[in-house]
Amino acid sequence: MKKWLRALLLGVAFTLVLVPAALAGTATVEELQQVFPEMPAGDSVLTRGVFAALLAEAAGIQVDEPTVDNQGEAWYLPAVRVLQEKGVIRGYPDGSLHTDRPVTLLEAAAMSSRVLGLPDGTVPPEVKVALEEESWGYTPYAWLTKVGLLGSGEDPAAYLTVDQGLAFLTRVFGTDPKAEEIVRAAQEAQTKIKDLRFTSSITMGFRPRPEAAGSVPTITMEGNTVSEFIYPLTLHQRMDVTVNLPVEAMPGGDLPEGGKMRMNIEQYLVDGNLYQKVEMPGAAEPLWMKIPGEVMPHLESLLEQSGNYAGLPPELQEAFHLHYLGEDVVEGRKVHRIAYYGRLDDWQALMKAFPTGLAPELQQALKEAGEVIKSLSFWGEEAIGVEDNLSYGAEMTGLVVLADELQGQALPLESLTFTMRSRDYRYDTGLTIQLPPEALAAEELPSVFPEPEAGAPGEDTAQQ
Secondary structure (H helix, E strand, O other): OOHHHHHHHHHHHHHHHHHHHOOOOOOOHHHHHOOOOOOOOOOOEOEHHHHHHHHHHHHOOOOOOOOHHHOOOOOOHHHHHHHHHOOOOOOOOOOOOOOOOEOEHHHHHHHHHHHOOOOOOOOOOOOOOOOOOOOOOHHHHHHHHHOOOOOOOOOOOOEOEHHHHHHHHHHHOOOOHHHHHHHHHHHHHHOOOOEEEEEEEEEEEEEEOHHHOOOOOOOEEEEEEEEEEEOOOEEEEEEEEEEEOOHHHOOOOOOOHHHEEEEEEEEEEEOOEEEEEEEOOOOOOOEEEEOOHHHOOOHHHHHHHHOOHHHOOHHHHOOEEEEEEEEEEEOOEEEEEEEEEEEEOOHHHHHHHOOOOOOHHHHHHHHHHHHHEEEEEEEEEEEEEOOOOOEEEEEEEEEEEEOOEEOOEEOOEEEEEEEEEEEEEEEOOOOOOOOOHHHHOOEEOOOOOOOOOOOOOOOOOOOO
16 A cells, blocks of 8 residues: 555544544624625625625635735625635636626535535435436535535525525534534533443545546445443454455456455454454454554543544634534434534644644654645534433544645545444443453564654655
């Protein structure tokens, strides 16, 4: 595996620890009203150009002040140019932006979703919307509906008024106080549990760049996990993973039937040591290994950070937004449904949120991940018990957009998408976790992470 891809997967894995902990900044109507040189009537129609200026303000996108050369142009055009450079506003098939035309709810949803990091080619969620699947904006409209920002009865073709546009943007780029209150209560409840068991499923797929689509095989992965925790530092997990290899694109290889390579992984975290058992095709017997201590993070800090909603840097708190979806019933239990979504572009800010005590090898690998990742966005939902504030279900889709190139070489992959679903939560059942004798006899695995070098940190000198 190329070093940049290994670093990418490591960076994504560590980010998953932090995402549920994020709270958000809030865009207010009063702040957005300051964008107008002169406040128009609330029931007047909002144009595409004016919406672009409001969107830039709501999302915190820096817009340059007008210069002497463009002082005679429309006041919103500097924002339009910035959003056009970022691919947020793209115009009509004839290439014109038509900034003076009224903006529709569908156009507003599409532009907002791009700011939130929703890349082209993303698979839409399973949700009913008032829009045909063939529509150009079906996917972004569906995602905003999924997280409760659009109602199923709204007309996507309707023109937005000024008041409606302000309300839409403050909803998209704000945080619901009720949702924030519930999330903080969930964090507090989490600190009091003694043990936890739940099951998860995950799917993952890479999207090649259009120019590399014929030469880069499409590989997907799916798996299921049973996780058991005894707090603070004991863990047992069983995972079955299937990697789907494109047989037709990999001729002559010794591939399993149907291109499906299945692996079973079991791991224990006991007394600060991590042990893994791997069963995979071609292996005569399961392989036990001990993960070397120098690549393990400071585990107590990791667990503390994963539950510390209020302790993230302001840059991360402002990147995510919460929305209350109402009450529901999960496995006979009344729950609050909380949606969260957001985008991260500042990898350095994210690095500050990682737990302290990371080994130098991990720090180096995470630094390399920052050179590969252009942005990460997350769209998720959690079910939190009404009576006890504990989680009883979660679903999250992560979208990782990759840099165009690394050290002057084009990257063949455009994005990585993964979806995680967790369910069957059981708390304080008196769990016991016993380390098997064969795990204690396992050999220590050589480090798979590069040691920091004086040269270029992302240089890929070898493949595995």
